[in-house]
Amino acid sequence: MTENRTALITGASRGIGEATARHLAADGWAVVLAARSSSDIDRIAAEITDIGGKALANTCDVADYHSVSAMIKATQERFGSIDLIVNNAGVINPIARLAESNPEEWSSVVDINLKGVYNVIHAVLPGMLETGSGTVINISSGAANAPLEGWSHYCATKSAVKMLTAMVHKEYGDKGIRCVGLSPGTVATKMQVDIKASGINPVSKLDPDAHIPPEWVAKAIAWLADAGAANYLGTDFSLKSDEGRTAVGLPPV
Numbered sequence: 490m491t492e493n494r495t496a497l498i499t500g501a502s503r504g505i506g507e508a509t510a511r512h513l514a515a516d517g518w519a520v521v522l523a524a525r526s527s528s529d530i531d532r533i534a535a536e537i538t539d540i541g542g543k544a545l546a547n548t549c550d551v552a553d554y555h556s557v558s559a560m561i562k563a564t565q566e567r568f569g570s571i572d573l574i575v576n577n578a579g580v581i582n583p584i585a586r587l588a589e590s591n592p593e594e595w596s597s598v599v600d601i602n603l604k605g606v607y608n609v610i611h612a613v614l615p616g617m618l619e620t621g622s623g624t625v626i627n628i629s630s631g632a633a634n635a636p637l638e639g640w641s642h643y644c645a646t647k648s649a650v651k652m653l654t655a656m657v658h659k660e661y662g663d664k665g666i667r668c669v670g671l672s673p674g675t676v677a678t679k680m681q682v683d684i685k686a687s688g689i690n691p692v693s694k695l696d697p698d699a700h701i702p703p704e705w706v707a708k709a710i711a712w713l714a715d716a717g718a719a720n721y722l723g724t725d726f727s728l729k730s731d732e733g734r735t736a737v738g739l740p741p742v
C-alpha cells in the first residue's frame with residue numbers, strides 16, 4: 490500500500506484515466522481526477538471515496554494553462570505535494586487526411602495532446618523540484634513512431650510528447666524527477682470506438698477483441714510509478730512486447 494502519496498491523472502473521466510484513478514486509489518494513493526466533464530469525474534471520485542479511498546475531482550481543460558495552473562495549486566493546497574502526474578488526456582478526432590483536415594481542429598488537437606502535456610509539466614515542476622522528487626508518466630502511443638493515415642495531428646503530437654519525455658529527463662533527471670512514457674498498444678476505450686467509426690487506416694479495421702482492457706494499462710502505470718520506471722526513464726515503455734507485459738505481470742502478447 491502507498492501511504493500519503495498524491496497522484497494527479499488528466500483525462501480521468503473515462504477509459505485509461507478512469508481505470509488508473511481507481512487502481513491507484515485502491516493502492517492507497519490520494520488521487521486527483523482531472524477532465525472537462527465534471528459530472529463524470531465527480532461521480533468517479535465519489536465512488537472511490539465511498540469505498541474508503543481519497544479522491545478529488547477537478548474540472549480542467551489541459552489546453553488552458555490557467556485552468557491547469559489553478560488545478561495544480563488547488564491540489565498542492567489540499568494534499569501538500571504532488572508525487573505523480575499521469576499526463577493521459579488526449580484526443581484523436583477529427584480523423585482526416587491532411588488535405589481534408591480543418592486547420593482549427595488540427596490545431597486544437599495540438600493544444601490538448603502536446604501543449605496540454607507541456608502545461609501540466611510546467612505547472613507541476615517547481616513543486617516537484619522543491620521536494621526533489623516526483624514522477625511524470627506521459628501516455629504515448631505507437632503513433633509516436635509510425636505514420637498512420639488520417640492521424641497526422643495525433644502522430645505529430647505523440648511524437649512531440651515522446652521528445653518532451655526525453656527533455657524532462659535530460660533537464661531534471663538528476664534533480665529527482667523521473668519522467669517516462671507509456672505506449673500501451675490498442676486499448677478498449679471510446680477512442681478505439683471513434684477510430685473504428687473512421688474506417689480510415691489498419692487500426693480502424695482491428696477486431697475489438699484485439700484491444701487490451703484499460704485496467705491493464707492502469708496496472709502498468711502503477712508499476713511505473715513505483716520501481717518499474719527505473720530502466721526506462723526518458724523513453725517510452727511499451728506494453729506491446731512480451732518483455733513489457735511480463736515486467737508488469739500481465740499476460741504475454
Ligand code: NAP
Nearest residue numbers: 500502503504505524525526550551578579675676678680
Ligand atoms: P478516451 O476514453 O477518449 O479518454 C480520453 C480522456 O481525455 C477523457 O477523460 C477526456 O475527458 C480527456 N480529455 C480530452 N480532452 C481533454 C482536455 N482538453 N482537458 C482535459 N481532459 C481531456 O481515450 P483513452 O483511450 O482512455 O485515451 C487516454 C490516453 O491514452 C490518450 O492520451 C490516448 O492518446 C492514449 N492512447 C490510447 C490508446 C487506445 O487504443 N485507446 C492507444 C495508445 C494511446 P473529457 O472529454 O471529459 O475532457
